[in-house]
Amino acid sequence: MNIKQKSQTLALLVLSAVSSSAWAVEEGDAAPVFDLPSIYADQPAISTASLEGKTIFVDFWASWCAPCLTSLPLYNDMYHKYKDQGLEIVAINVDNPIEDGLDFLLDTPLDFLIPADPDGEAAELFEVIGMPTSYLIEPDGSVKLVHMGFRSGDIEIIEEAIQDSLGGN
């Protein structure tokens, strides 16, 4: 093996090490199935099976993620606006320990489903590559929208996709 071949092999190794994000869930893919406990000890577990046939907006958030905290109250408003039309919002908290997430929820009560995923099991299934990342899942289980980050104007993009999905029901 000459130097050029060795360099190419090394480059391939580096590429394969950094390209894990290539398997992240993308638009059009089937949404991964998860079953997680609620962040609230007195509430039942949350699974995709129990939400079958609904438009589900899944959002991964954490208390240390500033844009996540900006987005959640806006999602709460959106939930109240569209829940009667069949929208379900599942905001998966990845804080470890979960008390960090609960501290935020004490000040900002949210009315949608909040599962706890301190070990990142669901985040691993979705191959989340940035925080926050949200997924709009159609009633047939396919991913309609993958949205990473949260900047001003993003809520309009998400709401438009939700309206589109609910309109097709």
Add this chain to the structure above:
Amino acid sequence: MRQLRSTLLLTICCLLLVSCADVRAWERGYLAREEMAWDPDALESSLNDHIFFSKEASSGGNSAAGGGCGCN
């Protein structure tokens, strides 16, 4: 000899790659913790700098002025 050196360099590079930890997006909270900061307590750090430059009669390295008298 040159080939041996290159092979050794490539091997070292590969070994260094093994030590790279992949911090996933949802694990970045660990990096945000206070104990992960370079300078977790700014006040204590500044006090330590002051004691250091006073005792060692050295200054400048920590952007503090003084001649080592410990009076500033």
